[in-house]
Amino acid sequence: MKLVEPIIAFQSELQLIRRDLHAHPELCYEEQRTSDVVAARLADWGIPVVRGLGITGVVGILKKGNSSRAIGLRADMDALPMHEVNSFAHASVHPGKMHACGHDGHTAMLLGAAHHLVTQGNFDGTVYLIFQPAEEGGAGARRMIGDGLFERFPMEAVYGMHNWPGMAEGSFGVVAGPMMASSNEFKLVVRGKGAHAAQPHKGVDPVMLAVQIAQGWQTIISREKSPLDTAVLSITQIHGGSATNVIPDEAVMIGTVRTFTTPVLDLIQQRMEEIATHTAAAHRASVDFTFKRNYPPLVNHAEQTALAVQAMQAVAGAERVDANVEPTMGAEDFAFMLQAKPGCYVFIGNGEGSHREGGHGLGPCQLHNASYDFNDNLLPIGASYWVRLAEMSLPAA
Ligand SMILES: [Zn+2]
Ligand SMILES: [Zn+2]
Numbered sequence: 240m241k242l243v244e245p246i247i248a249f250q251s252e253l254q255l256i257r258r259d260l261h262a263h264p265e266l267c268y269e270e271q272r273t274s275d276v277v278a279a280r281l282a283d284w285g286i287p288v289v290r291g292l293g294i295t296g297v298v299g300i301l302k303k304g305n306s307s308r309a310i311g312l313r314a315d316m317d318a319l320p321m322h323e324v325n326s327f328a329h330a331s332v333h334p335g336k337m338h339a340c341g342h343d344g345h346t347a348m349l350l351g352a353a354h355h356l357v358t359q360g361n362f363d364g365t366v367y368l369i370f371q372p373a374e375e376g377g378a379g380a381r382r383m384i385g386d387g388l389f390e391r392f393p394m395e396a397v398y399g400m401h402n403w404p405g406m407a408e409g410s411f412g413v414v415a416g417p418m419m420a421s422s423n424e425f426k427l428v429v430r431g432k433g434a435h436a437a438q439p440h441k442g443v444d445p446v447m448l449a450v451q452i453a454q455g456w457q458t459i460i461s462r463e464k465s466p467l468d469t470a471v472l473s474i475t476q477i478h479g480g481s482a483t484n485v486i487p488d489e490a491v492m493i494g495t496v497r498t499f500t501t502p503v504l505d506l507i508q509q510r511m512e513e514i515a516t517h518t519a520a521a522h523r524a525s526v527d528f529t530f531k532r533n534y535p536p537l538v539n540h541a542e543q544t545a546l547a548v549q550a551m552q553a554v555a556g557a558e559r560v561d562a563n564v565e566p567t568m569g570a571e572d573f574a575f576m577l578q579a580k581p582g583c584y585v586f587i588g589n590g591e592g593s594h595r596e597g598g599h600g601l602g603p604c605q606l607h608n609a610s611y612d613f614n615d616n617l618l619p620i621g622a623s624y625w626v627r628l629a630e631m632s633l634p635a636a
Contacts (some may be wrong), residue, residue: 240409241554243623247354253618256280257347257463258329261613263316264336264343270295270579272525273316273346277370280350284357286368288534289339289391293383297370298392301356303635311367311580312625312630313573314349315342315374324609327598340606341402341589344613344621346370348400351622356629364633367392373572378534380575389579396543397582398628399573400621402613404605406588409620411551412564415544417499419537420471422570422595426493427452429479433488446479452526453492453512454476459507470507471497471568497568499536528618537546537574540581547583550628552578554620587621589614 246253265273274295278288281299289298291491295316323330323337331337353368360366369388375381406412429449434442453474461474472494479490496511498504512528519526544562551560564586573584592604600610 240556240620241541243355245359246351246619246622246626249351249354250308250619253347253351253622254615256350256613257613257618259345260343260346261338262329262332263332264333264338266320266336267317267373270316270372273607274370277316277346277350281353281368282342286353286357292388293379294311295372295381296383298388299353299368300313300328301353301368302364303360303425306364306633308633309365309367309392310629311369311392311394312341312349312352312398313369313371313397313576314345314628315371315379316344316346316349317373317375317377317379319375319607320458321607321609324600325598325612326464327596327608330598332505334361337609338613339608340375341610341611341613342374343401348621349625351618351623352629353621360626360629361635362630362633363635366521366629367394369397372411378510378572378575380572382580382616384579385531394580397576397580398543398547398575399582399584400624401571401584402589402617403586403588404589404611405591406586407477407559408588408590408594408614408616409555410559410561411555411624412561412588413539413544413547413551414562414564415541416564417536417538418564418584419567419571420497420568421501421504421534421536423496423504423531424494425511425530425532426491429490429524430526431486431488431520431524434486435610436484436486443522444463444486444610445488445524446486446520447488448519448524449479449492452515452518455518456511459510459514463510464503464506468503469499470503471495472507491589494611497570499566501535502530510576532571534570535574535578537571537584538577539583540577540636542582543583546631547585550631551585552625553627554623587617587624589617608626
């Protein structure tokens with residue numbers, strides 16, 4: 240490890256910040272205290288702050304030298320609506336809310352970078368420090384963009400980072416191109432005609448049709464899209480009927496679709512609707528089909544990914560950087576920022592869980608697990624990556 244030396248000396252302070260945020264988790268668009276903490280720290284360090292983008296979002300403006308060039312570094316701030324089972328000293332004081340995705344650590348790492356960059360950073364241009372609300376389902380990135388993030392703070396590229404349990408502590412992973420999937424949800428209502436179960440010919444059975452449509456949909460995955468394209472179609476709920484001897488009027492299917500590209504998503508959505516509509520029509524039924532696109536695919540840009548790899552290697556050494564990491568079908572709303580600007584999103588290894596002290600509940604140290612905790616050993620590593628990335632992006636003469 241070649242960490243930025245002064246950040247190592249600042250680690251205990253970063254750990255205090257991180258654990259304070261962990262103890263006070265706030266949900267989507269409610270990050271009032273969190274954004275107060277962030278804004279107060281930045282102001283203490285002499286960094287101008289703009290607040291209110293995406294309701295609770297914070298942007299720090301860190302300018303040095305004369306260059307008009309600029310980049311953005313983004314951290315997410317929100318927690319999850321789940322109950323923490325950890326009993327260590329910094330466990331959540333808000334029942335039913337928990338930092339189980341490590342956004343407390345992401346926020347602290349970006350603050351660590353800000354502190355170093357303003358005091359000793361060697362760069363020429365502007366680093367926008369983007370503290371984003373509502374990553375967990377609230378599309379806070381889209382909201383900040385809608386509130387003028389990239390018009391008010393023009394930048395040539397934007398970067399994000401997420402801790403990744405199971406990857407070795409302080410190692411990095413990234414891949415150019417699609418790295419995380421689009422996340423979408425659908426609901427199908429099949430409208431038939433109820434009847435006595437012993438007289439099916441007097442009705443139109445929506446349950447049988449739901450089964451046929453479900454099977455037809457899976458042929459989109461196996462027969463219609465290219466086998467080289469990755470996609471998932473999971474039906475996670477089927478509802479219908481209330482008795483053993485009654486054919487109901489309706490059946491409902493709900494689920495999720497994940498893809499790495501928009502054209503594949505377009506194909507799946509269109510064919511799901513066609514198969515459902517025509518299968519139902521063939522059997523004298525009708526359907527209501529709704530399809531909601533939540534987060535788009537997260538696609539890393541090649542040039543910025545190459546730069547990010549250099550910055551990660553400068554911190555962790557080439558042997559600890561996987562520049563061809565396996566993509567995941569999970570989703571992340573930083574994807575909206577990468578649709579608007581070139582940039583790159585990376586994983587930083589959160590370790591196997593061996594960093595954990597006493598007081599954790601049972602269960603693995605996985606994201607969205609009730610006994611998860613961010614690995615504080617990453618604080619200087621992630622902050623050092625941000626510093627090196629900023630200095631490489633905006634080199635001083
Ligand atoms: Zn999460
Ligand atoms: Zn997360």
